[in-house]
Amino acid sequence: xxxxxxxxxxxxxxxxxxxxxxxxxxxxxxxxxxxxxxxxxxxxxxxxxxxxxxxxxxxxxxxxxxxxxxxxxxxxxxxxxxxxxxxxxxxxxxxxxxxxxxxxxxxxxxxxxxxxxxxxxxxxxxxxxxxxxxxxxxxxxxxxxxxxxxxxxxxxxxxxxxxxxxxxxxxxxxxxxxxxxxxxxxxxxxxxxxxxxxxxxxxxxxxxxxxxxxxxxxxxxxxxxxxxxxxxxxxxxxxxxxxxxxxxxxxxxxxxxxxxxxxxxxxxxxxxxxxxxxxxxxxxxxxxxxxxxxxxxxxxxxxxxxxxxxxxxxxxxxxxxxxxxxxxxxxxxxxxxxxxxxxxxxxxxxxxxxxxxxxxxxxxxxxxxxxxxxxxxxxxxxxxxxxxxxxxxxxxxxxxxxxxxxxxxxxxxxxxxxxxxxxxxxxxxxxxxxxxxxxxxxxxxxxxxxxxxxxxxxxxx
Numbered sequence: 001x002x003x004x005x006x007x008x009x010x011x012x013x014x015x016x017x018x019x020x021x022x023x024x025x026x027x028x029x030x031x032x033x034x035x036x037x038x039x040x041x042x043x044x045x046x047x048x049x050x051x052x053x054x055x056x057x058x059x060x061x062x063x064x065x066x067x068x069x070x071x072x073x074x075x076x077x078x079x080x081x082x083x084x085x086x087x088x089x090x091x092x093x094x095x096x097x098x099x100x101x102x103x104x105x106x107x108x109x110x111x112x113x114x115x116x117x118x119x120x121x122x123x124x125x126x127x128x129x130x131x132x133x134x135x136x137x138x139x140x141x142x143x144x145x146x147x148x149x150x151x152x153x154x155x156x157x158x159x160x161x162x163x164x165x166x167x168x169x170x171x172x173x174x175x176x177x178x179x180x181x182x183x184x185x186x187x188x189x190x191x192x193x194x195x196x197x198x199x200x201x202x203x204x205x206x207x208x209x210x211x212x213x214x215x216x217x218x219x220x221x222x223x224x225x226x227x228x229x230x231x232x233x234x235x236x237x238x239x240x241x242x243x244x245x246x247x248x249x250x251x252x253x254x255x256x257x258x259x260x261x262x263x264x265x266x267x268x269x270x271x272x273x274x275x276x277x278x279x280x281x282x283x284x285x286x287x288x289x290x291x292x293x294x295x296x297x298x299x300x301x302x303x304x305x306x307x308x309x310x311x312x313x314x315x316x317x318x319x320x321x322x323x324x325x326x327x328x329x330x331x332x333x334x335x336x337x338x339x340x341x342x343x344x345x346x347x348x349x350x351x352x353x354x355x356x357x358x359x360x361x362x363x364x365x366x367x368x369x370x371x372x373x374x375x376x377x378x379x380x381x382x383x384x385x386x387x388x389x390x391x392x393x394x395x396x397x398x399x400x401x402x403x404x405x406x407x408x409x410x411x412x413x414x415x416x417x418x419x420x421x422x423x424x425x426x427x428x429x430x431x432x433x434x435x436x437x438x439x440x441x442x443x444x445x446x447x448x449x450x451x452x453x454x455x456x457x458x459x460x461x
Contacts, residue, residue, distance in 0.1 A: 002237055003078050006230040009110045011091035012120040013133060018152040019120055020048050021213055022178070023090040027055035028214025029223055030086065038084035040077070042106050043092035044394040044437060046263040046300065055210045058084065059266045065104045065112070066373045066392050066416070068442035073112055075238045076441060080267060086230055095119065095137055099373045100416050107144050114234055116147040118175055118226065123163055124153040131166035138172070147229055148173035150221060153180045176221030250276030251454035254293035258283035260310060261335055263300030263437065271440040275451045284339065288315045295329040295454030296320065298336030300437060304364050304399065307344045311352035324357050324431045329383045329453040332433035334397055338362035340433050358426040358433060360403035370395045373416035374436060382410055382432045383453045384446040391443050393436040411436070
């Protein structure tokens with residue numbers, strides 16, 4: 001079947017070019033005009049979609065051809081557009097950057113969804129060279145429809161005139177010009193932007209920032225022209241999802257969700273729910289006891305920023321350990337994996353007790369330890385499936401493991417970038433943890449295995 005969906009990709013020449021600020025502003029500006037916009041982020045990103053949601057009022061979604069099969073992506077895209085009238089897709093890094101051989105690059109996603117691209121160019125200290133850059137990006141891959149540019153960090157009226165004249169010389173439409181406004185920058189730290197969950201307190205810093213960005217972008221970008229461009233997109237051909245959903249809930253899964261653990265893809269969680277899981281949020285920071293559940297998922301986040309408070313919640317740490325040792329299925333990713341270790345040492349060198357399920361400690365470093373796509377092969381049976389199961393995931397962390405490094409590892413990881421193989425993760429009974437981030441839409445068999453393990457525990461704890 002065919003679906004007509006107005007859609008647009010916002011790309012950049014490189015990381016740090018202003019994509020997230022611009023997209024957040026566009027979402028806020030269109031929302032203020034009553035346009036229902038669904039945002040998407042290319043690549044394995046948890047933080048940018050949080051700002052998207054704050055601006056648009058709709059959960060930000062991800063598009064990634066490594067974490068989810070590319071042939072499924074158009075149908076997933078259409079399903080996530082329900083109730084929206086415009087799709088706005090934020091790219092990753094530079095337009096043509098991605099994994100090995102361009103996997104999950106912004107250009108690949110744009111071609112797969114047949115969507116026009118608007119390129120953000122940081123024009124600070126640049127004149128006609130901006131046009132040379134735009135022309136090079138347009139000519140590099142003729143299958144990518146580069147429809148125009150938005151010029152960022154422009155210094156003056158004279159600077160703007162110079163840039164517009166250069167773009168006119170190469171017949172490149174200019175959809176907007178953003179002046180230098182240092183106060184509109186997003187706050188960052190070691191993994192990128194600070195998550196919305198940490199900036200949504202009583203002072204509403206995140207909301208105020210989004211509103212200010214929306215006003216600035218709405219005043220300096222031609223929203224009507226961009227909307228007209230998006231509406232020119234051709235219909236998408238998609239298949240129908242015929243998978244029947246369970247008639248009843250198979251199990252209740254506790255989902256660690258607070259300022260320390262917030263890295264979840266909404267569509268990934270939806271897969272668990274479609275398979276019969278009822279997800280019950282709980283806070284390792286605030287809750288003294290677990291809810292009544294049949295399994296636990298502890299996702300990634302920033303436990304290192306809340307280590308003291310996590311450690312102080314002794315009753316919950318002990319309860320999680322007791323349930324894990326009793327056989328309850330527990331799946332942990334990255335920050336959640338760190339939480340399951342004996343201790344966590346923060347950036348200042350302070351060490352705090354954690355859940356103590358896995359031996360050894362997580363230690364923060366001032367150097368990025370690993371980033372990139374991973375193929376993970378299970379070396380033994382786990383709660384995510386039998387030995388030999390292959391999963392596509394992603395790693396991104398500044399911490400490393402200390403102690404017990406010779407213990408058996410349940411995964412063999414292969415880095416997509418260079419083919420390097422290494423043993424990874426920990427398993428204890430029905431507890432599985434590693435630095436791997438998964439998207440269950442790309443590995444539904446793993447989601448089903450975990451739901452079935454939780455359902456079995458519910459029946460025979």
